[in-house]
Amino acid sequence: MIPVTTFAGKTVALFGLGGSGLATALALKEGGAHVIACDDNPARMAEAGARGIETDDLRKVDWSRISSFILSPGVPLTHPEPHWSARLARDAGVEIIGDIELFCRERAATAPNALFVAITGTNGKSTTTALIAHILREAGRDVQMGGNIGTAILSLDPPSDERIHVIECSSFQIDLAPSLAPTIGVHLNLSPDHIDRHGTIELYAAIKERLVTKAGLAVVGVDDAMSRAIAEACEAKGINVARVSIEPLDGKGVFADGETLVGVTATDAAPIASLSGIGSLRGAHNAQNAAAAVAVALALNVSPETIRAGLHTFPGLSHRMEEVGRLDEVLFINDSKATNADSTEKALKSFGDIFWILGGKAKEGGIEPLTSYFPKIRKAYLIGAAADEFARTLGSDVPHVHSGTLETAVMQAAADAQALGAPAVVLLSPACASYDQFPNYEVRGNHFRDLVRALPGLEAKGA
Template sequence: MIPVTTFAGKTVALFGLGGSGLATALALKAGGAHVVACDDNPAKMAETAAKGIETADLRHADWSRFASFILSPGVPLTHPEPHWSAKLAKGAGVEIIGDIELFCRERAKIAPNAPFVAITGTNGKSTTTALIAHILREAGRDVQMGGNIGTAILSLEPPSDDRIHVIECSSFQIDLTPSLAPTIGVHLNLSPDHIDRHGTMELYAAIKERLVAKAGLAVIGVDDPMSRAIAEACEARGVNVARVSVEPLGTKGVFADGETLVGVTDTDAAPMAGLSGIGSLRGAHNAQNAAAAVAVALALNVSPETIRSGLSTFPGLPHRMEEVGRIRDALFINDSKATNADSTEKALKSFDSIFWILGGKAKEGGIEPLRSYFPKIRKAYLIGAASDEFAKTLGADVPHVLCGTLDRAVAQSASDARALGAPAVVLLSPACASYDQFPNYEVRGNHFRDLVRALPGIEAKGA
């Protein structure tokens, strides 16, 4: 835990008592603050009270007593309209911040030179965060990884000069972190997302830009126009910028030349590492992620040899093009995290001869944007609520069967892939939310993994 001593002796309000909210309340209490916590869920309120934190309905609180208001990033700050608690805080003139802001203030107080790497982007930020942490651990560094990737930042060990915090930041978290100024800020890419929470694409981009605007080094992906504009704006303000791309670069940074990562300095360009054969880093999107991780590692004085070792041993993340196992020529891939067409596109780009399991609760636009990849699909296996809609889209272009459940889809696709007698991929990449049949994509992916590992003749990976 990181005790938040910057609010010692002060009273703060807090709304949202999920994992990070409760961790924040306890860290504030450990640092000497008095916390008044609130949540819409009575069970969360009771759990928090049992840990010695005062709970109260903030609708009836005296806001003049609060030095700050800590808001969970999952709670609307501005759009589609501010949460009632945010309205009350703003009306009382009380600052609204989040747990990463508390970390930033504590770091500034106790270890201002502590290495802090912050990562954001519409896509790829979890993989890049995990890959950076993995390479740094390969180098023998003391690494603390958390934030949006899973472990609440204030549950980590405190900042120190020889400890590196590698933190994934969502746009919601950045919006609540006014003093964000990491040692190295990584911005990967931008595409439309969370517009309901930010109002416009321009506002969404402006929030993302804050992560790199005050960084000691800004590592910025430049493969989309808005991110290129962010790189140019940062450079114009005097920020030290390293670009990453899947296209050749003429300025400082790292780019992917096919499956080779090339480092570019002010004086030369030289191959740094290869991605060939690294299953956890398939596809152009992962080449961009790896290029960003290499740029960070080089900036933190990790040797090229260690970087290559870290890339080759990176296990990847569950449910993101995760290799589950193989039956002879048939490879089974768990990409349950692909909950929309944009995410599934990355998987379809990465494989050929695909037996595709898809469906669930459809997102706007369905799978029509994926039509150009239909020639890669040998057969599709439809599950869940979107089955009829997706069957119409696939039409006569892709052989398909309505399986209904994931259990039947795995059994039929495995049988068909085995019968092919040639290299093939059984790919769970649903292009849908899971909520019609599963609580979340993790449960869906875990079930797929269990089904595959139970298949006769499977050579399971990581079992």
């Protein structure tokens, strides 16, 4: 735990007692703050109370004695409309911040030279975060990894001059962290996502940009126009920028030439590593992720030899193009983390002869952007609330069936793929949120994995 000593003796209100919210309340209490916590879920309130956290309805407290308001990143700050607790804080003139901001203030007060790598982007940030942490551990560094990737940031060990924090940041977290100033900030890419929470793509992009505008080094993916504009804006402000791309670069950075990662300095360009044969980093999107990780590692003085070793031993992420197993010539891939079309595109690019399981709670645009990949789809299996909408998009171009549930889809796809009698892929890549049938993409992906591993004769990977 990181005790938040910078709020010692102050009264702090907090809304949202999920995993990160409860960790935040405990870290504030441990650091000497008086915390008044609230949640719409009575069970969470009871759990916090049992852990020694004072709980109350924030509509009944005296806001004149509240110094700061800590909001869970899952709770709306501005759109589609501010949560009632955020309105109360604003009306009282109380700052609204999140757990990333608490970490930043604690680091500034206790270990200002501690290395801090922060990663964001619409897609790929979890893979890049995990890969950076993995390479740094291969180099013998003391690494703490967390944030949006799973472990709440304040549950990690405290910052110190010997330790590196590698933190994934969502747009929601960045929006609540005004003093975010990492040693190295990584921005990967931008495509429409979470517009319901930010109002417009322009506001979403502006929030993402905040992660790199105060960084010591900004590592910026430049394969989309909005991200290129972010790199240019950073340079205009005098920020040190390293670009990453799947296309050749003119300036400093790392780019992917096919499966070869090339480092570019002011004086030359030289191969750093090859991604050939690394299943956990398959596809052009992972080449960009790996290029970003390599740029960070080089900036932190990791040797090319160690970088190459780290790339080859990287196990990949659960639910992101995860190889679950094989049944005869059929490969089963769990890509449950693909909750929008842009993310699913990466998987469709990477495979052929695909038996595609998709659906759930659709996001804006549906699967219309994926029509150019339809020739790669042997058959589609539709589940969840988006089934009818997606069936209309697939039309007569892709054979499809309304499977309804994931259980039925796996059974049907496995049988059809085996019947092909040739190498094929059963791909769960929903292009949808999970919330209609599953509480989150992890539960959805775990269920898929369990269903696949229960197939007779399966050669499981990592079982």
